[in-house]
Amino acid sequence: MSSDAFTLLIVDDEPNIRSGLARGLAAEADVVETAENADDALAKFAQTNYQLVIADVRLNSGMTGIELLKKIRFSRPQTAVIMITAHGTVEMAVEAMHAGAFDFILKPLDLNLIRQQVRKAREYHQLRVENQRLRSQLASAGEISNIIGGCAAMQGVFQHIRQVAATEATVMIRGESGTGKELVAHALHDLSDRSDGPFVAVNLGAMPETLLESELFGHEKGAFSGAARQKPGCFEQAAGGTLFLDEVTEMSAKSQVDLLRVLESKQFTRVGGEQVLQTDARVVSATNRSVQDMIADGTFREDLFYRLNVIPIEVPPLRERREDIPLLVEHFLEHFCKRHGRPSKRLAPEAMQTLVAAHWPGNVRQLRNVMERIVVTHTGNVIHSGELPAELSRKEGAHRALPRSLAEAVEVCERETIHLALEACESHREKTAKALGVSVRTLHYKMGRYGLH
Incomplete structure (x- = not known):
């Protein structure tokens, strides 16, 4: 049977209820089967992967419907279970819902209400099948790191990542806050020849300007008050790997000049030092702002933008996917x-x-x-x-x-x-x-x- 098929099992010790529901719900499911008690239901459950079970709370022999619900939810939590009863209490309804019941419906049964809830359960099943299909598509397409996305826009992002990951080109990732720009940076690193090297991330927007130079380039012992020892900066720490500069557009004018110089020369000196050091870290940056607007109003250097934006990757907001x-x-x-x-x-x-x-x-x-x-x-x-x-x-x-x-x-x-x-x-x-x-x-x-x- 196809995994898309929607199968229904009706469990009730009253033959008229079983047959009436089976007839009334025949058009709502691909397969409708019945069982007269919990033992019979579990035996059929072992042979068929039912997507929905409708069970009476009170069954004449064996375990109760609530016990059956718990066993079903334990063995196959994706199966929806609707409980029905002629003797409902608030406590019983709460117990059933806490045990994972899809719904709790009182007898005498309203067939239209039952049909409505069955359709909801079928929608849930179809949604789960679609999610599994998307997961399969992602896996076959080579799902990237921890990034999840089956829409066309995200597949375009994946394609860009695969195309540029193995290169040494600098990449600027643009997108709104919370879209997953750092995940994209991680993916670029993980799929590159530098994956065995370090991935170093620094949030430039959260860094005071007085500390930023030391954070990026390091400092020598005694370079300033509190510099009790030599400290390597992010460019040294990322040697052989990737340096991710988040919120790169928040840098001051002076810091922009310092960064541009390093990108052009691949050289820097620690704060308070004289030795010229080489860097081979690959730089990936990210911003949630319009860089073109910042260039126009003079708050971001155009030459630095061109150095950082060799390869642009745009991450779409969630409302567009x-x-x-x-x-x-x-x-x-x-x-x-x-x-x-x-x-x-x-x-x-x-x-x-x-x-x-x-x-x-x-x-x-x-x-x-x-x-x-x-x-x-x-x-x-x-x-x-x-x-x-x-x-x-x-x-x-x-x-x-x-x-x-x-x-x-x-x-x-x-x-x-x-x-x-x-x-x-x-x-x-x-x-x-x-x-x-x-x-x-x-x-x-x-x-x-x-x-x-």
């Missing part, structure tokens, strides 16, 4: 779950839509930080759009995607309304229920459904 966001999200979630010792997590389809639509002024760095925050602070396995940082869905900071259906729009609105009501009532359940015009039981169920603990 939105098709890479799902791939980056999956990578960061996997990375931070391992790093912080947390169980695997995934985003609900509407949450992924929010991330893809966001403006991302901080680019990949901002996305990385958001994913780490979610991994550390979110207790469940499924992350919904309402649990993402609020700034991602603000109109001024994001381009909202339209909901895929009216039902989805209602869900998003309902969750946000309950969240705001809880805040206004200081999390007092009875007051919140009264303000919303619903029973406390309904409020508890909705809170469990939307992860509003």
Whole structure:
């Protein structure tokens, strides 16, 4: 069976429920199979890679549906599981969602609601398949260092890196803050003949001018107050390797002259010294500013720009490579779950839509930080759009995607309304229920459904 196929297993001890769901969901999946208890389900699960399981919480024989859910999530965490029950409680719903359930639905079943959730699970499966396809494409194309990108713009960056890595030409990497310019510099080093040599990075924007000369060229003992010993500078430390000058446009006029002289002569002297030293470090620089504008207003030397910009590489902002966001999200979630010792997590389809639509002024760095925050602070396995940082869905900071259906729009609105009501009532359940015009039981169920603990 194709890896793209969407297969569904229905587990319920009531024959009418099994057959009714199988008929009603036949058009939503490529394969629909049924099992009458957990043991039967696990036996079939061992033979078939189901993408979705719909299981009753209470099964007459063997383990419960919640126990089955935990076994499925442990053995195949990518499988989505929807729990159904006629005897639901808030505690049961919370336990199921914490165990990784995709959704928790009460009987009598609303077939339209079931179909809607199955379609969401299928969207999630298709997204995962697409991510795997992109990973395969990247691997076959020779994925570069730790840079992830399947879009045409990033493939162009990869091509530039491969073309110039083995040369000695100076490279200027341009792009907004947070786009991954240092990763590109690392890739140039890793793919060059200098890969066995050192990679030395210095942030010129964070360096006071009084210390910059010493940082770049080193100093002799006693050259200035506090110089208790001789210290090699970055040009010496990078001998045989690569020197990465980040925020190169932040240098003062004097420092620009000093750097230009070294680039032209390949020679320098330490601060307080007389010996002329040679450098063979390859220079790669980066900036997030418009160098042409700085040249025009006289704040950056045109001759230094031409020395640094022999090979230009432009890194696109994240908002211009939105098709890479799902791939980056999956990578960061996997990375931070391992790093912080947390169980695997995934985003609900509407949450992924929010991330893809966001403006991302901080680019990949901002996305990385958001994913780490979610991994550390979110207790469940499924992350919904309402649990993402609020700034991602603000109109001024994001381009909202339209909901895929009216039902989805209602869900998003309902969750946000309950969240705001809880805040206004200081999390007092009875007051919140009264303000919303619903029973406390309904409020508890909705809170469990939307992860509003």
